[in-house]
Amino acid sequence: MSGSATTSEAVSGVALAAGPNSLDRAKDRKERRFAAALLAPAFLALLATTTFPLMFLVWTSTFRMDLAMPFADGFVGLRNYSDLLADPRFWSSLSVSLIYTASTVVLQVALGLALALLVMDLKRSQGLFRVIAILPVVLSPAVVGMIWRTFMLAPEFGIIDYLAINAGLGSKNWLGDPTLAMISVIVIHTWQWTPFAFMVLLASLASLPEDIYEAARLDRASAWQRFVRITLPLLRPAIVMVVIMRTMVALTAFAAIFTVTAGGPGTATEILNLYAYRKSFTELSIGYGSALAVALLIVTLLISGGLFALRRAK
Amino acid sequence: MTRRHTDRRQFLKAGAAASALAVASPALLRGALAQGADLAPYKSAGIDWQQFSGETITVAVIPASYFDNLIALAPQFQALTGINVRFEKIPPAQIRQKAVIDLTSKTGTYATHAADPMYYSLYAANKWVEPLDAYLNDKALTDAAWFKFDDIIAGWRTANSLDGKLYGVPYDGEVTVQVYRKDLYDAKGLKPADDLTSFVSNAAALHAPDNRVWGTALRGVAGAGQNVYIYSSIFREFGGNWFKDGKLTVNGAEAEAALGWYVDLMKKYAPAAASNWNWPDIADAFSQGTVASYIDAHSSASVVNNAEKSKVIGKVAYARWPMGPSGKRVSSIWNWGFPINAALPDKRKKATWLFIQWAASAETQIRTSYAFDGPAKRSGVNRTSVWQDPAYTKLMDGFGDNFVKATMEALQSDTDVDWRPRVPQWPAIGDTVATAIQSALSGQATVKAALDEAQRRVEPMMRG
Numbered sequence: 001m002s003g004s005a006t007t008s009e010a011v012s013g014v015a016l017a018a019g020p021n022s023l024d025r026a027k028d029r030k031e032r033r034f035a036a037a038l039l040a041p042a043f044l045a046l047l048a049t050t051t052f053p054l055m056f057l058v059w060t061s062t063f064r065m066d067l068a069m070p071f072a073d074g075f076v077g078l079r080n081y082s083d084l085l086a087d088p089r090f091w092s093s094l095s096v097s098l099i100y101t102a103s104t105v106v107l108q109v110a111l112g113l114a115l116a117l118l119v120m121d122l123k124r125s126q127g128l129f130r131v132i133a134i135l136p137v138v139l140s141p142a143v144v145g146m147i148w149r150t151f152m153l154a155p156e157f158g159i160i161d162y163l164a165i166n167a168g169l170g171s172k173n174w175l176g177d178p179t180l181a182m183i184s185v186i187v188i189h190t191w192q193w194t195p196f197a198f199m200v201l202l203a204s205l206a207s208l209p210e211d212i213y214e215a216a217r218l219d220r221a222s223a224w225q226r227f228v229r230i231t232l233p234l235l236r237p238a239i240v241m242v243v244i245m246r247t248m249v250a251l252t253a254f255a256a257i258f259t260v261t262a263g264g265p266g267t268a269t270e271i272l273n274l275y276a277y278r279k280s281f282t283e284l285s286i287g288y289g290s291a292l293a294v295a296l297l298i299v300t301l302l303i304s305g306g307l308f309a310l311r312r313a314k
Numbered sequence: 315m316t317r318r319h320t321d322r323r324q325f326l327k328a329g330a331a332a333s334a335l336a337v338a339s340p341a342l343l344r345g346a347l348a349q350g351a352d353l354a355p356y357k358s359a360g361i362d363w364q365q366f367s368g369e370t371i372t373v374a375v376i377p378a379s380y381f382d383n384l385i386a387l388a389p390q391f392q393a394l395t396g397i398n399v400r401f402e403k404i405p406p407a408q409i410r411q412k413a414v415i416d417l418t419s420k421t422g423t424y425a426t427h428a429a430d431p432m433y434y435s436l437y438a439a440n441k442w443v444e445p446l447d448a449y450l451n452d453k454a455l456t457d458a459a460w461f462k463f464d465d466i467i468a469g470w471r472t473a474n475s476l477d478g479k480l481y482g483v484p485y486d487g488e489v490t491v492q493v494y495r496k497d498l499y500d501a502k503g504l505k506p507a508d509d510l511t512s513f514v515s516n517a518a519a520l521h522a523p524d525n526r527v528w529g530t531a532l533r534g535v536a537g538a539g540q541n542v543y544i545y546s547s548i549f550r551e552f553g554g555n556w557f558k559d560g561k562l563t564v565n566g567a568e569a570e571a572a573l574g575w576y577v578d579l580m581k582k583y584a585p586a587a588a589s590n591w592n593w594p595d596i597a598d599a600f601s602q603g604t605v606a607s608y609i610d611a612h613s614s615a616s617v618v619n620n621a622e623k624s625k626v627i628g629k630v631a632y633a634r635w636p637m638g639p640s641g642k643r644v645s646s647i648w649n650w651g652f653p654i655n656a657a658l659p660d661k662r663k664k665a666t667w668l669f670i671q672w673a674a675s676a677e678t679q680i681r682t683s684y685a686f687d688g689p690a691k692r693s694g695v696n697r698t699s700v701w702q703d704p705a706y707t708k709l710m711d712g713f714g715d716n717f718v719k720a721t722m723e724a725l726q727s728d729t730d731v732d733w734r735p736r737v738p739q740w741p742a743i744g745d746t747v748a749t750a751i752q753s754a755l756s757g758q759a760t761v762k763a764a765l766d767e768a769q770r771r772v773e774p775m776m777r778g
Contacts, residue, residue: 067418068738068775070440089771155587176534176589178758264536265589266753266764281411283742283775284436 061290080291093275101250107190112197120205133195145259148188178268185269197242204238240311251300272296351390355677359460366665367396374427377403379690380486383682397665417442422657425666428650431473432740434481439738443653445479449667465697470649472731483674486694487649488611489724495606496631506633513636517583520606529583530607535592536752538744546734547646548572551638556735565765573761612721613693615713630714634724645728684709739775746771
């Protein structure tokens, strides 16, 4: 929509400059119609593929729609939402989502920054590092999940388990124990997406002005002081951007967890997204599943809204 | 979320089209094969096979050798009826959802699909599939004397019927049995377990993880068709009843005893990884000699006897389920059946029926099993007459001692249709019970807490 507003402003600006006579006004209308015609296909496509399904989702969430009990279907208003607030599994999946998101984002930024600082000083092999780093990012999360599940974490057979046995920790049931399973899915997500933070922060580190550091060195600021007082504040916009992007993705993560644990064992790694999926497509309660999806949407909006506010502040 | 769902569905459709093409092209090549095939056994049926010539139907199946054999014979069906049939292979984990999406949107994409018997209640409640009795009794469509519907194994037939109405015709099926290492049992003087207690003591006697032999393994991965498939038998053997005073109940003393037995067995005598295993993983481990016994589908025998991979060929034997404390043996049974999509136009429904009749007929069952010109012979043929055919039983005896007898006895006496609760809500209930079993196995909750939580979730599902 903003596209059309800008265009019409620009068009009327031209019209004003040319003087307000009827011929120009007709021309102006024509231009505006032309602009609208150019915009319409994309706008309609967007409306049909995003806005309409979203509205339909919200609409569906006010119905009882159980494929298993078609006779009980009907409009229920906000009852799905009141059920949801009283559903302990909703709260537990929400907290799993939040723990998952917070820990993966913090780990990604911390590790990504550390790697970027390390690689920054490498002059010759930096290019090679970048290529290696990008590899996990380009893999499909489902493939990553399958690899970790079968090659890395399988007890007795997996690489991680082999390392654990050799390190004297003994064989662990990485995906069969509730706590270990949660740690495993966090590690997997972090492994895949840390390179993203690393790349962004490396690029932004490279663009920092050298003269400030030089001045700091002349003032005999220590390395730590330079990092805390110069690097971090200058990197802040990049860090906040990475945090926002990764948070939104982590909140709606699906494929990797689905293939690795499917939310299990029990419900130990069942994030909200997965619970909504199971309610809708396994249990076939489309109405309640939609309400869960809307709840996830609201949570995502609130959190990213908060982060955007943080970005603007200061 | 919304965006994901839309994208996903579109993507699946594109994928479906692509895989259909991939399946169709070798089918065209095999067209030559069909011309030489003898269609006389089919033509002896007193119906006009050509009455729907020119129709096109799409059939969704899972990627499995027993369906591959059927797909290989499809040119014969086309030559016989003039009906074009396209196959689409969908992995078992997705076929239910894809079928439900197709049925609920009434697009009629799949004329028929390999259906889970536990889904017929759901299908029937929504009138998504046709009751098949009308087709079975229509003399223009079915030659009863030729088709011999009653020859199809009764356990599978009844599993696909509700309130006396048939909704799907079994094509291939299975029944769960004990599978054990004859050599290891003989070395210790053990006999196949007659009850659950001796099953545990057998496992204990052979359990030697330091030598890489674990006592046993049962399905651990969560799912209505995975851990619940085996647990349901144990539950019934402990005297459990899914309906108490007409109310669906998943907790209680019998359920706790059954789940307790399962968790204890798995923790003590199964590899730790088994908590994420489905049947192929169990059969693989068994074929590598690392598991001494298991209880699962008789059809897993083909994995255990895979000449290329297995190290235990000739050392395998079979027995019926061990008896439970209630004195009952309860075997889990399963079949892939073909229903007719109710959203199809009338003519195509009938064309689909001809396909189903062809696929389920004794002749096709023979041509896809012992008479099949390929390495994979089916172990789940749907007909009693074939199971009594020496040409078939000789082949099946190759799987190991007592295979045919254990399978037949299990099918005939160890099961009844209600070994799992047949209600439209089953997908939700099955998933809930699956989660409870896994919670208890992983130690996330105690046996009682897990079952009580499942019951608390099941109750609102059953309320209309």
